[in-house]
Amino acid sequence: MGRDSLTERELDIMSVLWRNGSGTVSEVREDLADEPGYTTVLKILQILEEKGAIRHETEGRAYRYYPLVAPEEEGGRALTKILDKIFHGSAELMLARLVSDAEISPDQIERMRLLLEDAASRAEEEDR
Amino acid sequence: MGRDSLTERELDIMSVLWRNGSGTVSEVREDLADEPGYTTVLKILQILEEKGAIRHETEGRAYRYYPLVAPEEEGGRALTKILDKIFHGSAELMLARLVSDAEISPDQIERMRLLLEDAASRAEEEDR
DNA sequence: TCCTGTCTACGACAACTTTCGTACACGGGG
DNA sequence: CCCCGTGTACGAAAGTTGTCGTAGACAGGA
Numbered sequence: 001m002g003r004d005s006l007t008e009r010e011l012d013i014m015s016v017l018w019r020n021g022s023g024t025v026s027e028v029r030e031d032l033a034d035e036p037g038y039t040t041v042l043k044i045l046q047i048l049e050e051k052g053a054i055r056h057e058t059e060g061r062a063y064r065y066y067p068l069v070a071p072e073e074e075g076g077r078a079l080t081k082i083l084d085k086i087f088h089g090s091a092e093l094m095l096a097r098l099v100s101d102a103e104i105s106p107d108q109i110e111r112m113r114l115l116l117e118d119a120a121s122r123a124e125e126e127d128r
Numbered sequence: 129m130g131r132d133s134l135t136e137r138e139l140d141i142m143s144v145l146w147r148n149g150s151g152t153v154s155e156v157r158e159d160l161a162d163e164p165g166y167t168t169v170l171k172i173l174q175i176l177e178e179k180g181a182i183r184h185e186t187e188g189r190a191y192r193y194y195p196l197v198a199p200e201e202e203g204g205r206a207l208t209k210i211l212d213k214i215f216h217g218s219a220e221l222m223l224a225r226l227v228s229d230a231e232i233s234p235d236q237i238e239r240m241r242l243l244l245e246d247a248a249s250r251a252e253e254e255d256r
Numbered sequence: 257t258c259c260t261g262t263c264t265a266c267g268a269c270a271a272c273t274t275t276c277g278t279a280c281a282c283g284g285g286g
Numbered sequence: 287c288c289c290c291g292t293g294t295a296c297g298a299a300a301g302t303t304g305t306c307g308t309a310g311a312c313a314g315g316a
Contacts, residue, residue: 007273008133015213025293040275042294047273061282061293075214075222076229082210083230085143086203091232092239094203095223099247101204102211104219106251109244111220116241119227123234135303153263168305170264175303189263189312 004051006074013044014053018071024062132179134202141172142181146199152190 006014016031017023023031029041045065048054056063087094099109134142144159145151151159157169173193176182184191215222227237 005136009274011213015216018214019216036274037276038292039277039294043274043276046295063294071214071216072221072225075210076225078206078210078214079222079226080230082203082206083226085139086146086199086206088143088147088199091226091230091236092243093200094207094226095240096243097200097204098207098211098219098222099243102208102219106248108219109248109251112223113241113244113248115220115224115227116237116244120234120237120241123237137304164304165306166262167264167307171306172304174265191264 005077006053009044010048010051010053013041013048014067014069014071014074017054017065017067022064022066024059024064026062028065133205134176134181137172138176138179138181141169141176142195142197142199142202145182145193145195150192150194152187152192154190156193 012032013028016028020027020031025038025042025045028045029035029038032041045054045056045063049056049065053069054065054067056065058064083089083091083094087097098104104112140160141156144156148155148159153166153170153173156173157163157166160169173182173184173191177184177193181197182193182195184193186192211217211219211222215225226232232240
């Protein structure tokens with residue numbers, strides 16, 4: 001299972017698999033910004049499989065790898081870690097930083113606002 | 129400067145320094161959940177100093193360490209990384225996961241919503 | 257003065273990560 | 287049948303991280 005946290009390189013590769021749904025060694029390699037050696041990519045895929053983050057099926061003479069861990073799951077872990085260790089539990093401070101740092105479209109901001117509205121009203125619901 | 133990203137242990141220690149403002153080796157050590165050996169903590173502090181994330185002043189016979197990198201700065205880096213690599217740029221998906229995963233008080237949700245309202249109206253302002 | 261406790265400096269060492277070289281399998285074309 | 291291209295398997299090697307043992311400085315009390 002996805003207990004062990006992912007290293008930098010492993011995350012790079014998971015990112016490709018999440019984006020594309022699956023990938024062979026060559027496909028993944030081509031999508032990496034710096035295109036490491038073929039066997040390097042293979043090695044990391046094998047490690048990820050060992051860690052239980054992905055699995056493979058045979059496709060012709062090659063392997064096709066599929067994510068077993070959902071990005072939201074890994075993202076949740078990463079976010080709570082940052083929230084605790086860097087922002088000491090202040091989700092607003094964290095959100096403020098996100099809004100100021102990342103380039104987020106007004107459109108997206110609006111949808112995020114609606115999301116929070118929903119969350120708020122759902123919490124109210126629960127109160128009764 | 130704070131270019132190199134922080135490892136797990138380094139982040140643990142930065143977290144203590146951010147929370148307390150500063151700390152000696154012993155102080156930091158006492159605040160770590162698992163209290164590693166004294167020299168272990170010292171070593172990581174020396175590495176953090178080498179990386180430019182902290183500095184020290186002499187205090188009596190001991191050193192007192194101070195953060196040089198602000199938590200928001202490090203947090204911004206970490207958040208954009210997660211946004212890009214895990215949520216592929218979708219800040220809403222990321223926020224949704226945060227809200228569902230971390231325990232956030234209704235109070236905090238409301239303040240976050242206001243924050244987004246402000247951000248939205250400021251963006252509108254800019255349009256004119 | 258000498259011992260003891262508290263501190264930093266230095267370096268060893270194991271574990272893990274990342275990289276890749278080399279070997280081996282195997283199907284298809286000549 | 288033999289070779290070539292495209293795969294995986296295996297393991298070496300270098301770099302990084304995390305841990306700590308040991309040494310040495312130094313102040314304060316007996």
